[in-house]
Amino acid sequence: MTITSEMELAAMQRVGRLVARTLAHMRAAVRPGVTTEQLDAEGERVARAAGARSAPQLTYQFPGFTCISVNEEIVHGVPGPRVVAAGDVVKLDVTLELDGFMADSACTVLVPPALPEAVRLQRAARLAFNRGLDAARAGRRMRDVGAAVEGAARKEGAAVLRELEGHGIGRKLHEAPSVPNWADPRADVVLRDGLVIALEPMLAAAPARVVEERDGWTLRTHNRVLAVHHEHTIVVRNGAPLVLTLAA
Template sequence: MIIIKNDKEIEYMRQAGKVVAETLLKIEKIVKPGISTGELDRIAEEYIKSQNAVPSFKGYYGFPASICASVNNEVVHGIPGKRVLQEGDIVSIDCGAILNGYHGDAARTFAVGEISKEAKMLIEVTKKSFFQGIEKAILGNRLTDISSAVQEYAEGQGYSVVRDYVGHGIGRDMHEDPEIPNFGKPGRGPKLTEGMVLAIEPMINIGQYNVRVEPNGWTVVTNDGTLSAHYENTVAIMKNGPEILTLS
C-alpha cells in the first residue's frame, strides 16, 4: 500500500532530508586519501545526532553503522570500518536520518583525490540519470516513466543499470511501497499522485549490471569487478512538480 503524506508530514520529511543533505556535504568536504570509512561513519553519526535526529541505518536488520560506504566496485551497503581510502578511489555514501518520526534518505558518489576520466564520467552519468528520471516525476505520469528515463539515459551513455536493487517509497518507514526500478518500460505501475514520497536511486555500473553479495551478507559488488556509482534523493510528488527533500 502506498502511503500518501499530508503537508505536515512532508514538512517533517523536509527537516529529516535537510539533516541528510548537510551530513553528506560534511562528508564530501572530508573525503580524501588517507581517511578511513570508519572515520566517515563516526563523523556522520555525530552530526546526525547533533541535529536531534537518529541514524536510519544503524541497527536496521542488524546493519552495524550509520552510513553505507561503498568503494570502487562496491555498489551499495558497504560496511564502514578500517578500510583507508586511496588516491583515485570513488566512494558511494548512503545516508539516512529520522527526525520527528520520518526518514530522509540520500546517496552520493565522491572522488577520492584525483580520479580517472572514466570514474568521473561514471559519477556524472549516474547523477544525470537521476535528474532525467525526476523530469518524469509529475502528476499523472506512471511510476515506470521515471524508471524508463533513468535507464534510457544511462544505457544511452554506454553504462548498465543495476537490476537487483531498486528505489522505494519512504516515510515513517525507511522502505515503503512502491518499489522503484531504475529500468523498465514506461507507462506502467501506479499513477503518480500528490503526496507520494519516493527515494529514487540509480545504481550505475561501467561494466555489466550483474551483482553479487559478499560473504559479510551486506556489501553488494559488481560481478565483473568494474566501478559502480550511486546517486539518490528523497523526492516528494507535488502539485507543481517534484520537490527534492535531500538537497541542501
C-alpha cells in the first residue's frame, strides 16, 4: 500500500508496534527445552490480547499463528513439537492484522552457545538490512535496494537466497511490489513517498537453493547449510525511511 493519510499512518504504526512487542515476547522465551509450539503460543497470547489476528492464517490458512524456522530452515516453518536445543539458530517471523492493516517482522535468535558461523550470519543479515534500508528512498529503484542488500551480505561472506524476496504490505499480507535482495534487473519500480514494504534479507552460510519440506510450508536450504532472516516493515520517504516494527 501507499500511505496517503495520517489515519493510515497511525493504523500502520499501531500494528507495527504490536508486531514488535509480540516478537520481543517470543524472543525472550527462546531457550533450550522450549518447543516451537510453545513459542508460537506465546506470540498468539500477546497478539490476541491486543485484538490482532495472524495474517498468515487469514491469508493462507497457515497451520501456526506465527512462522518459526530452525537452523537450515529459512522461512515458513510450522510450529510444533520440535524442541529447541543449545546452539540452534531460531528464526521468528510475526505478521499480524489489526483493524484491517498488516505489518511483518522477523529476527534470528542464536541459542547459546552460538557457533561462530551463526554469529557471522546473524551480523550479515542485520548489516544487509541496514544497507537496504539506507537505499530505500523515494526516487530510487527497487533494484538499488537489492544491490545494497546483496553487496553487504557478500562483504560479510554470506549468500543471498535469490529465490526469496520481500514484498509490499499494508491492507494485504503480500502486495506489489516485490522486494528482491539482489540487483534484479526486472526490479525497475521507482520507490515513492509513502510506499510500505517488508524488507527482509534471507541469507545462507554458502550458496544454496531453496527447497520445500514435506509439510508443504517450510522452506530450507537444499544442502542444509545454516540460514538467517531479518525483516522489518518500512515506509519509504523522501528522506530516511520510517521503520514501523521497531520495539518502542
